[in-house]
Amino acid sequence: MTQQLDRRNFLKLSGAALAAGSGGAVTVGQASAAPAVQASRMADLPKAKGPRLVVVGGGTSGLTVAKYAKKENPDFDVVLVERRDMYSSCFSSNLWYAGLINLEFLANHSFLDAAVNNHYIYFNATVTGLDRDSKTLLTSQGDIRYDFLVLAPGISYDYEKIGVDDVGVQTDLHLRYPGGFVSPTEHITIHHKVREFEGGTFIQTVPSGNYRCLPAPYERACMIAAMIKKNKLKGKVIILDANPEITIKAEGFHSAFDELYKDIIEYVPQMAVKGVDPYKRKIETDFDTYDFDDAAIYPNVRASTLIEHLGLMAPSTKSNQKEANIDTRFYQYVDDPHVYVSGDSRPHPYSKSANTSNTEAHYVAKVLAARAAGKEISWQSPETICYSVVNADPMQAISVDAHYVYDPEKDVITGFSDDTKVYLDRDEAKGQGALEWARGLYRDMFKA
Numbered sequence: 001m002t003q004q005l006d007r008r009n010f011l012k013l014s015g016a017a018l019a020a021g022s023g024g025a026v027t028v029g030q031a032s033a034a035p036a037v038q039a040s041r042m043a044d045l046p047k048a049k050g051p052r053l054v055v056v057g058g059g060t061s062g063l064t065v066a067k068y069a070k071k072e073n074p075d076f077d078v079v080l081v082e083r084r085d086m087y088s089s090c091f092s093s094n095l096w097y098a099g100l101i102n103l104e105f106l107a108n109h110s111f112l113d114a115a116v117n118n119h120y121i122y123f124n125a126t127v128t129g130l131d132r133d134s135k136t137l138l139t140s141q142g143d144i145r146y147d148f149l150v151l152a153p154g155i156s157y158d159y160e161k162i163g164v165d166d167v168g169v170q171t172d173l174h175l176r177y178p179g180g181f182v183s184p185t186e187h188i189t190i191h192h193k194v195r196e197f198e199g200g201t202f203i204q205t206v207p208s209g210n211y212r213c214l215p216a217p218y219e220r221a222c223m224i225a226a227m228i229k230k231n232k233l234k235g236k237v238i239i240l241d242a243n244p245e246i247t248i249k250a251e252g253f254h255s256a257f258d259e260l261y262k263d264i265i266e267y268v269p270q271m272a273v274k275g276v277d278p279y280k281r282k283i284e285t286d287f288d289t290y291d292f293d294d295a296a297i298y299p300n301v302r303a304s305t306l307i308e309h310l311g312l313m314a315p316s317t318k319s320n321q322k323e324a325n326i327d328t329r330f331y332q333y334v335d336d337p338h339v340y341v342s343g344d345s346r347p348h349p350y351s352k353s354a355n356t357s358n359t360e361a362h363y364v365a366k367v368l369a370a371r372a373a374g375k376e377i378s379w380q381s382p383e384t385i386c387y388s389v390v391n392a393d394p395m396q397a398i399s400v401d402a403h404y405v406y407d408p409e410k411d412v413i414t415g416f417s418d419d420t421k422v423y424l425d426r427d428e429a430k431g432q433g434a435l436e437w438a439r440g441l442y443r444d445m446f447k448a
Helices: 060-072 093-097 103-107 111-118 167-176 184-196 216-230 250-260 305-309 354-372 428-446
Strands: 002-004 025-027 052-056 077-082 121-124 127-131 136-139 142-145 148-151 155-158 200-206 235-241 265-268 273-277 282-285 289-291 294-296 300-303 339-341 384-392 395-402 404-407 412-416 421-427
Touching: 052 060, 052 142, 060 077, 060 111, 060 148, 060 354, 060 428, 077 111, 093 103, 093 184, 093 216, 103 184, 111 121, 111 428, 148 354, 184 216, 184 294, 200 216, 200 289, 216 235, 216 250, 216 265, 216 384, 250 265, 250 384, 250 395, 250 421, 300 305, 339 354, 354 384, 354 428, 384 428, 395 428, 421 428
Parallel strands: 052 077, 052 148, 077 121, 148 339, 200 235, 200 294, 235 265
Antiparallel strands: 002 421, 025 127, 127 136, 136 142, 155 300, 273 282, 282 289, 384 395, 395 421, 404 412
16 A cells, blocks of 8 residues: 655654854863863874764764765765764664564674775764864864764653653663663663563553654554564553654554554553653553553653754754754754764754665765865755564564655755655565665665
């Protein structure tokens, strides 16, 4: 079945983010434009042999920019700064919970290999500050001068938006019931939860706003339900959705809920979380209190806190998720032609998903290469191809293939393009397509 997406289904962002300072040196933990520390020492890196492009973040967007900027302009001296020393993807992790893939599928990918294969430097360090006046990035392993800087740090959770204001409770909530959309260790914890679940109520929450991977919480609910069904447990999955309806591929998910998991999945729309007690295992909403035996609590998301700490956050008129203050077409920070932000920290209403980040990163690489040569290029839409596995045995999926429309007069992204399609009839071909899609992304990021 093929279905066009209309504008009523298109996610739009409105604003209430804090205004950010501009210029100067900023260190992590301080959003002031005034310098707080002096550069301690330069990082132990070879002397740049061409314009130095520093990319922060080794996720889908950062890895793609690092590879393809070098391909677009071989003169670039590219350094990828990533605080992790081991990679594991967030995308496809739901399949691991149901035993459809192993951990190696997600994690058998090396930052070192990616750097060698694609002729750039992988620098294992944490960003501690930024001095845009001197074009210097401060890190835990020394300072790096750049000609161009791309920040692709991903997302952070915003627990306050689900009524959890106390930092201690936020910490315990994340430790006990992680959302599973930021760090690899969250995936391992949720894997343990799903595989060791003995029955009762498992709650999966869905946040409002433009959160990472719109269909993923519903896919995860299906995979947990598949394990309950396989193990013949007396249990159910309750989906508490802050949205009035499933955010994308609704008909396909509802079909799976009704036909595959009728007595297991309970879908509750328009049920925003207003508070969580991780000790008594209770979730408060405007209407009810829900008790649970286990849960994956997915709070609202914001841009990575690094964006705010470096003073690059958008004003309230542009983002209510503390995203970066960049222009619509070229991902450039508004008053600095040397700094760019790509991936899930950008304020565009595009899906915060792997394929979107990958395809927009291809475009950002072209923007950087053109600007290094004193040229400009036309805007290109990213593409959002997304498979959602809804049945484990046999493995069946639904999917979407979306592009976007830019209005040059208003300088805004107005919605999905007319050629956007969703495929809502689950089948095994799309189940296999989900695996090939992931393998294709891994190849594009890590291979030559």
